[in-house]
Amino acid sequence: MAADLGSSSLAGRIRDSDAWTRAGISESCIRLNGSCPPSMDNIMSRLSRGSVPQKRRAMALLGQRSAEGVPHAAELAKHLSDPDRGISMSAMEALGRIGFIEPEVVAKYGAGMQRQVHDPNAYNRRAAVEAFLQMDTLAAPHAHVLARCLCDDDNIVRSKAADALGCLGMPAAAPHLSSIANLLNDKEPLVRQ
Numbered sequence: 001m002a003a004d005l006g007s008s009s010l011a012g013r014i015r016d017s018d019a020w021t022r023a024g025i026s027e028s029c030i031r032l033n034g035s036c037p038p039s040m041d042n043i044m045s046r047l048s049r050g051s052v053p054q055k056r057r058a059m060a061l062l063g064q065r066s067a068e069g070v071p072h073a074a075e076l077a078k079h080l081s082d083p084d085r086g087i088s089m090s091a092m093e094a095l096g097r098i099g100f101i102e103p104e105v106v107a108k109y110g111a112g113m114q115r116q117v118h119d120p121n122a123y124n125r126r127a128a129v130e131a132f133l134q135m136d137t138l139a140a141p142h143a144h145v146l147a148r149c150l151c152d153d154d155n156i157v158r159s160k161a162a163d164a165l166g167c168l169g170m171p172a173a174a175p176h177l178s179s180i181a182n183l184l185n186d187k188e189p190l191v192r193q
Contacts, residue, residue, distance in 0.1 A: 063094030096131035
């Protein structure tokens with residue numbers, strides 16, 4: 001009974017705006033109900049043949065598995081240009097998580113990630129900039145793209161872009177120092193930090 005109460009309480013929060021939170025809550029619900037997480041074969045099957053919600057979930061699971069998801073980075077990258085924004089964002093988020101473990105694997109897909117930086121949806125732009133941030137110095141070829149994000153309408157995109165450029169260090173960030181310095185006057189405290 002306690003598991004049912006816990007899972008229903010968690011299930012009510014699955015609509016959280018943060019995809020990582022939603023994925024974590026979903027996994028917690030699965031564990032509370034005694035189910036085992038899906039196998040990699042099951043995840044890849046959902047990714048290739050599943051419905052839109054199944055594909056989104058498969059990508060989130062791949063991202064959570066980090067090291068296990070590394071061999072499937074190319075499959076995730078194929079979905080960066082998916083017409084369904086939820087799928088493209090899930091792919092971007094999963095690549096970002098994999099990039100934390102294996103940045104050199106994700107760096108190969110920088111061109112596809114650049115397109116996400118221009119998406120009208122702020123969540124997709126955030127996911128893209130976060131993935132570049134996880135790539136650390138391997139994101140240097142994309143410094144110009146990150147610099148354009150310093151003027152984004154979304155304060156989280158601006159903040160993450162500044163962090164990513166900071167991780168690049170010199171000389172990659174040097175051409176953008178004045179743009180970074182302008183953020184010290186940003187109206188949002190998160191960005192000024």
